[in-house]
Each structure stands twice: as C-alpha cells, then as structure tokens.
Amino acid sequence: MVGIYLSQNTLSGPIPIEVGRLVNLWEWELQLQFNNLIGSVPKEIGNITSLSHLLLDNNELSGHIPKEIGYLTHLEELHLAGNSLMSGSLPKEMGNFTALRYSTLNGNNISGKVPKEIFHLNKL
Template identity: 40%
Template sequence: MKAIKLSLLCLFITALSFANVTTNEKAALVALYNSTNGSQWTHTWDLSAPVENWYGVTIKNNKVVEISLEFNNLQGILPQEIGDLVNLKYLNFGVNKLSGSIPSSIGNLSKLETLNLSMNILEGSIPSSISNLSRLEILELGSNKLTGTIPTEISALSSLVKLSLIDNKISGEIPAEIMALTQLEEIVLANNQLTGDVPFELSYFPKLKTFMVSDNKLNQEYISVINGNNPNMMDLNSGSVITDND
C-alpha cells in the first residue's frame, strides 16, 4: 500500500513538473526545436523531460522568461510560434546558423528587454512589428544578411540602450525617428549600405558613448558627437572611432 502511495506521489510530482509552463509556451519551444534541427544542437533538449531541465531555458513563476542558446548550432528558421513566448525578457540566439527572415510575431514579445540574433544568416527586412517592444534595451542584429531600411517604427523603442546592425546590407538613410531614442549609449551601424547625412542632432544625445557608421555610403565628414563632457570623435572616411571607455 505504501509503495502504491509512493508511486502515485511520484506521478503527481512528475505531472506538476510538466505543468510548469502553459501549453502554448511548451508548444512554441517544441516548434523552435523542430524548425532549427534541435537533435543536432550542441546542447540538445530531451523533449520528454520537464521544460525546466531544457538547456538555456529559464522559468520563473511557471513562465518562460529567458532563452539563451548562443553558440548552440541552431540551423533553420525561426518559427512564427516564437511569438507565443509572451513572457520572455531575454532572447539570445547569437552565433548560430539561423536563416530565413525574422518572424513578424517577434512583435508579440512585449516584455522583451534583450534580443540578440547576431552572427547568423538571417535575410529580409527588420519587421515593423518591432515597434511593440517598448521595453527593449538591447537590440543586436549584426552580422547577418538583412536588407531593407531601418524601420521608422524604431522610434517606439524608448528604452533602447544599444542598437547594433553592423555588417548587414541595410540601405536608405538613418531615419530621423532615431532621435526619439534618447537613452541610447551605443549605435553600431558600420558596414552597411546606408546613405545620406548623419543626423546632427545625435550630437546632443547625453548618454551616447559609441557611434560607429564606417563603411557605408554616408556623406563623409568629421562629426563630433557629444557624450556629456566626453566627445566621441568619428571619422566616417576611415571608419575610426574613439569611444568613451568610462
């Protein structure tokens, strides 16, 4: 009798373990696994195990709040279901082999504070739905094959501290809407196909420490960007940048 009760208790505990996240969130994680060749990841997931045991997944209060799968050999596309992970605050898929476009459903992640998709082979444009990420502080999309322009909707990212789009094929002008992002400390746009003028108003960004725009098709001139009492000197011809390292 005691053995039966013990077995039932174990089953109950196991059931609770699997109930740690919603059905939608677990389904989204499984969709990610399937669409990025999960069986070949460096650190793979045992889909029969509790979600809290899956590598790189952090759960708090029964919600998936972080996914960190950097350097993990993800190959394939990001599924639209990624947008069902609505409690995410941190998402890092940097340094993998993700292809295809950034799904528009990324805009559903309204609690996101860090988004790192850098050093993959993503194509297409930055989705306008990114405007929904008003809590985003870090946006790293560098070293991909992204095209199109910097979306004007970027102005909605009022909490943004770092914007890195380095080493893509992004064209057009640096949008005037970037002036709304007064919390920016780093703007890294080097090695793209940007044209036109660098907005002079960036000179007055009080927190800006690093601004890299070398290797574009911008009007070439020396610009002094003021970082409080510490100027960052930018040479758009040679691409050299002196940054405040405090």
C-alpha cells in the same frame, strides 16, 4: 538587462516595422549584427525609447538613417558600421543621444556635412 540577441546568423529580409512595438521593455538591447538584413532602418525603431544598445552593423542595410533614431535618448551604443548601402547625411537628431558612449558608422556611404548638434553630445 533584457535583450534580443540574433547576431551572426543568416537572417535575411528587412527589419520588420513591428520592432517599434517593443516599447515596454526597460533598458534593453537589440543585436542583429552580422546577418543578411536588407532595406532601411525602420523609423518605428524610434518608438523604443528605452533602448540602450542598437547593433545593426555588418548587414546589407540601405537608405538613410531615420531622424526618429534621435528619440533614443537612452542609447549608449549605436553600431551601424559595414552597411555599405546606407547613404545620405547624418540626421541632426543624433545630437539627442545624451547617454551615447560609443558609436560606429564607418563602412557606409554616408555623405554631406556632420550636423553641429552631434558636437553637443556630453559624453563623447
């Protein structure tokens, strides 16, 4: 498995939208947790359809979870916990996570209803 492992550093600033250019990697993970990243999760992250693990927890990310995250149908793990500035509702496109095994979204300011599409996930 290929990966970008930058966890537990003092990285700051937003996640660059250029992350969406990493489309040719097969079955890989992006680990950026426990840093000082700010801003929203870029919608371009949805371009990385082969992404299997996305770990962005324990940063200072804000804004909504982009609906484009639903394009990550090979995603097995999604960690967004501990970004207390993340807000809004969960996108119904998260129901497309057919390979999802584990997800953490706690410690955020997410509100609204839980989309019914999430309850159609097969492996939870």
